[in-house]
Amino acid sequence: MIRIGVVGYGYWGPNLARNFHRNTNFDLKKVVDIDPKRLELAQANLSGMPVSTDIRDLLCSDEIDAIAIATPIETHFDLAMDALRHDKHVLVEKPMSHSVRTCELLIAEAQRRNLTLMVDHTFVYTEAVRWMSDYFRSDQFGDLFYVDSVRTNLGLFQRDADVIWDLAPHDIAVLQTLAASPVAGVSATGACHAGSRQPDIAYLSLDLADGVMAHFHVNWLSPVKVRRMTVAGSKRMMVFDDMEMSEKLKIYDTGVSIAHGDEQGEYRMKVDYRVGDMMSPALPQKEALQTMVEHFGQCIQKNEIPQTGAEAGLAVVRVLEAAHCSMKLGGERIKL
Amino acid sequence: MIRIGVVGYGYWGPNLARNFHRNTNFDLKKVVDIDPKRLELAQANLSGMPVSTDIRDLLCSDEIDAIAIATPIETHFDLAMDALRHDKHVLVEKPMSHSVRTCELLIAEAQRRNLTLMVDHTFVYTEAVRWMSDYFRSDQFGDLFYVDSVRTNLGLFQRDADVIWDLAPHDIAVLQTLAASPVAGVSATGACHAGSRQPDIAYLSLDLADGVMAHFHVNWLSPVKVRRMTVAGSKRMMVFDDMEMSEKLKIYDTGVSIAHGDEQGEYRMKVDYRVGDMMSPALPQKEALQTMVEHFGQCIQKNEIPQTGAEAGLAVVRVLEAAHCSMKLGGERIKL
Amino acid sequence: MIRIGVVGYGYWGPNLARNFHRNTNFDLKKVVDIDPKRLELAQANLSGMPVSTDIRDLLCSDEIDAIAIATPIETHFDLAMDALRHDKHVLVEKPMSHSVRTCELLIAEAQRRNLTLMVDHTFVYTEAVRWMSDYFRSDQFGDLFYVDSVRTNLGLFQRDADVIWDLAPHDIAVLQTLAASPVAGVSATGACHAGSRQPDIAYLSLDLADGVMAHFHVNWLSPVKVRRMTVAGSKRMMVFDDMEMSEKLKIYDTGVSIAHGDEQGEYRMKVDYRVGDMMSPALPQKEALQTMVEHFGQCIQKNEIPQTGAEAGLAVVRVLEAAHCSMKLGGERIKL
């Protein structure tokens, strides 16, 4: 059993703690938060779980093998580095850290000590993304044409992160899970509204080294909640709509071939709606976080590199940092 | 009665001809197309309407007051200029022409001869856009936050235009109808797939002079047909979903106010879904093209400037040309 | 070529006439209506088609082989009988007639003269119903469990028919196309509202001879337009939603097997949402009416019994009449 402590019991921490508590490979030893009220809640939720406001109770304890960090982004580096230096395996909430440089330092430290360092890109562990990932690698999908994602809803997020750092990590992590080719360039535009000092709407354009294009629309100021990702290939197109109760994933025949024009040429051939069959696979109803926690346990025990390990986490931050810079520069393309 | 001829009986021409035929202010005299088969169809549809393969039958006739042009984009300039020089009023299919320079020449010619020159931006005349436009100008909407539009479907369009020139004019024209401020800059990215030589997917980012952002996603290679435009303001947000059978237009309370943080601050306040009432106005079921044709007739008879007149048409082409250039330059922002 | 005349140019007649006009097996000779204004419209739509207000121009003409009747229900019997007695093949709008007895007389007359007598149950000829019908007969569907249909919308229908005679023929005809077993009993309840003297909402329960149940909800007083038919079998379930733009037809794995309880037994096993894959077949975009007209032509030429021939039309009316009686008797089950 891996003895673990959770740091941060705010928005996401309770979900992490609940899943570590349930998982038979882990022994959740303690929950740490600087806010005593959150710790009261932890105790109520987790049947008298030991709690503390002092992270040193985890760092300095011989009874702790791993630490899960679910605190604001700007604290990730300090807390994760402290944990690694005390020889703890680390799971850190996404995004890994607030900058490429700090991610690199964390990677070096984890490698030096041969510790597992994993980023909680939960979205990658959803059943829909896992299904897409398998299908993507089958010969039924064809070549990747493009990835398009829309994540919008109405909500004010008063936090350390803007809308890009909050929502885009999901899409970047999935893109990297699917695409063979690395991101070559990033451009982003965005805007602040309603008196906010942080962008609450942004558009990211990514181009991969092999020429494939990806585009992400992230938005906290939309009247309609949308969570829709399209992964289009030469043979099939996958649409993952997380707001659908059932039928979250739909696979369409691409069904397009180029007609090279006759002499006339100027009359358009209108092929509205889809032209091939569609299928929607049944997905297991397993919670993504449960899959992620299992994977973290296995990687520690077998000393394997996690699917969303430190290098993957760094690659996501590299894109986020570039998008942030691009937005400041009025949308200029930043090479990676 | 305005005596009119229609040039081009391909994809859109039949709709134009049918509406001129029905409108009591117009007398549709003749349909011209270079393809005799299309003219046969015109005769069948319009009860023996006179037809011709030679446009000079319209240009040189004293019995023609106006000419409607529904031919491929690259012919708009030649045909419209010929028509103006023969002292005909002109309605030209959108976009007005293939370049800013040719639009300017057409405007000069029309002004010199005091002729009506109008662009058929049909979308502006839909009941939904008219309702949005009125509401936008009321004090219920507040300040414009942003405009976002998605136009996707699966279809191969073998034509003279890429996906930007085909689909984006709708959104640009609506934006100009709504926003007081002109477009200051444009950047665009896009890609070609499936062996096509023309972009079949593109993303346009526009910034207006007053800092408002607009973004359009146009796509011929999507498995799902989407026609959704969001116009967000400080008090209300309007969503026009043209794929809805009923309830095409929904008006949401914006319902957001900035919470300036307490000491804690780092925990996000999650306000999912919408927080205010929504209403969906009943819209008249009038065909947009019928409204457009009526407006063209009134502008000729009263010598008034059309809502989508030559200057408006030029403004649309200015954005299209800039988007085209930006795409070639890898997404660089083009100032207008 | 079959020389045909159309009687009745009101709501449905124009669609019939247009399709006969286009079909190369038919020569549409004349349109008859008692209202001269409707005939003007027919001439405008059909390029100077000959018209008449006197049906004898069709009945007594040697140049007419067949007559299509699209008039109010209570006139079907008189007009169809006249046409048969003048040795014309007959297509009559659904439902076949207002009573079982009159249908039987028409059948006898048509058989005596060896004429084709067909009922225009257009819905049976839609691509979705044809697909369902083929699939139903394959071994993938399993045994029929039940049929459920909902047809609702908001509309005032000022006519000779109540909501049952107007909307239920679609469902009854499809049921008979699918199910091997005849209808054994019918019960119906309904109500009148808003000052109407005719029921505007009704529920029909049908039981087939083999015990299968069908239920139809027809409603003119609903705020939402629904056209959804579920055909459930032991292996698959088919849902035909005609209000979907694409994906009109969805095929679900039934995915149910009975778990016989353990000792505990009293806790329910909740299996929410669906548990198997779903697929949505691509359907050709052919107009149902075109298929129907082709079929009518073939049946005349080959002297074959139509899929929706006189016996099928009678079977529908038998159910309608029983539903009407049941409703009058407060929902009592009427045996057939």
Next chain:
Amino acid sequence: MIRIGVVGYGYWGPNLARNFHRNTNFDLKKVVDIDPKRLELAQANLSGMPVSTDIRDLLCSDEIDAIAIATPIETHFDLAMDALRHDKHVLVEKPMSHSVRTCELLIAEAQRRNLTLMVDHTFVYTEAVRWMSDYFRSDQFGDLFYVDSVRTNLGLFQRDADVIWDLAPHDIAVLQTLAASPVAGVSATGACHAGSRQPDIAYLSLDLADGVMAHFHVNWLSPVKVRRMTVAGSKRMMVFDDMEMSEKLKIYDTGVSIAHGDEQGEYRMKVDYRVGDMMSPALPQKEALQTMVEHFGQCIQKNEIPQTGAEAGLAVVRVLEAAHCSMKLGGERIKL
């Protein structure tokens, strides 16, 4: 503080216990179940809550004021009667009991001892139903035309109840909350499939004393989960779709008036889709069970009759029993 015990920790009990645990008017003292495994779960969920397999620990305790019963239906009477006879207030899961007679005995016992006896018709306490109820009583709704409800999903429920006793109580309870007039008659049809001995699909037709009709479709064997209730009035129509993430409740202008025919009369006036505005009110996100628990507490403390008190619970069972009988008699109408 009302000291309460919960009996039954199967499907619904955990929700009840959680809400009593949280509510400051209640002191949850103990959870009872005959299955030790369920009690282990209760202890885990509720931080070491005292548990027991013997209900006498509640009945005979002076430290218990009220008992909440969430056990299978056929045990409701015995358990509730025991609780009342030990002078405990009682909340019993819906439906109140398995027969009218046993409900009447419970009512008599509760009245004799002046105890609160309430039925947990949770659905009545949802924010949507509360909104509908208020609106219904306002002068904006008009006269009630009809109520139609569809509750379908795919699921095997291995239990003491068939689909009517499981799903229809929701609709019957809401109907009684809204309609002034009592149910006068009930008819029901249903069927068993897939080897089940219990009906898994049923249709209930209710007629109220004032002539209004209600119809409920309940179904465990549908590929699509539907939870949609329509309450139609002469001025407005309310549609409550519980599967919608947001916009669960939509209010439509009825927008119908009867056109009394002109001479012609036989041509239908087709008014498709809706003709008036629609609005969707924002609803608080409060859990219905929380509202129900608060109400139970207030009724005990103020000795008031609950909204879903014993008489209301009996009225629901009266309809269920009648529906059960009608189904056995082939759909015959049962007078109440």
